[in-house]
Amino acid sequence: AQSVTQLDSQVPVFEEAPVELRCNYSSSVSVYLFWYVQYPNQGLQLLLKYLSGSTLVKGINGFEAEFNKSQTSFHLRKPSVHISDTAEYFCAVSPQYNAGGTSYGKLTFGQGTILTVHP
Amino acid sequence: EAQVTQNPRYLITVTGKKLTVTCSQNMNHEYMSWYRQDPGLGLRQIYYSMNVEVTDKGDVPEGYKVSRKEKRNFPLILESPSPNQTSLYFCASGPRGGEAFFGQGTRLTVV
Numbered sequence: 233a234q235s236v237t238q239l240d241s242q243v244p245v246f247e248e249a250p251v252e253l254r255c256n257y258s259s260s261v262s263v264y265l266f267w268y269v270q271y272p273n274q275g276l277q278l279l280l281k282y283l284s285g286s287t288l289v290k291g292i293n294g295f296e297a298e299f300n301k302s303q304t305s306f307h308l309r310k311p312s313v314h315i316s317d318t319a320e321y322f323c324a325v326s327p328q329y330n331a332g333g334t335s336y337g338k339l340t341f342g343q344g345t346i347l348t349v350h351p
Numbered sequence: 352e353a354q355v356t357q358n359p360r361y362l363i364t365v366t367g368k369k370l371t372v373t374c375s376q377n378m379n380h381e382y383m384s385w386y387r388q389d390p391g392l393g394l395r396q397i398y399y400s401m402n403v404e405v406t407d408k409g410d411v412p413e414g415y416k417v418s419r420k421e422k423r424n425f426p427l428i429l430e431s432p433s434p435n436q437t438s439l440y441f442c443a444s445g446p447r448g449g450e451a452f453f454g455q456g457t458r459l460t461v462v
Contacts (some may be wrong), residue, residue: 238393241391266450274456275441275453276443276451276453277453278450278452281450322393322394338396338399338407338409339384339451340410341393341395344393
């Protein structure tokens with residue numbers, strides 16, 4: 233079984249300030265990790281993904297995330313946010329293979345973090 | 352243009368009236384899935400399919416049916432909708448081991 237916890241439901245920040253959105257997960261098998269963004273009245277768009285290799289992953293719009301296996305975390309960061317970054321952000325995991333009743337392809341999402349950037 | 356297309360985008364229906372939400376992808380992806388999004392609960396997976404004729408339950412399958420007769424299509428069927436199925440629904444597709452590409456969503460209201 234898998235679960236994802238996004239530690240902050242809402243994060244307000246001023247424009248040009250740095251931001252970190254926190255994501256912890258638990259899984260009985262190795263996982264792939266993703267961050268998605270949802271702008272108002274739109275579908276979800278992939279920001280970045282970790283499949284293997286370097287634990288620091290860079291995505292679109294200046295976002296990056298670091299996979300920490302020992303802490304089972306995948307926090308999202310941006311050094312300087314813009315008004316246009318205001319959106320809801322979702323962390324998600326999927327198992328790398330079928331094991332122990334956890335099916336490959338089963339994508340599990342966190343509850344979402346609403347990022348609001350103020351001028 | 353690579354995309355996942357859902358129809359309809361908006362739907363209001365009455366309790367018990369069967370409905371189908373269609374989903375089609377043009378990226379030749381093996382994997383397709385349906386989610387519902389509710390405030391404070393994030394996205395929850397309803398059903399997913401790893402290939403034609405192969406489907407499996409997600410976290411909240413009760414009250415829903417799916418079929419995968421062709422690789423590109425993955426319709427979601429509500430045989431007897433109830434008000435607790437009022438939600439925003441997303442279809443997604445993706446390659447094996449990769450990310451999911453999402454449709455624009457279907458906002459369903461059951462009265």
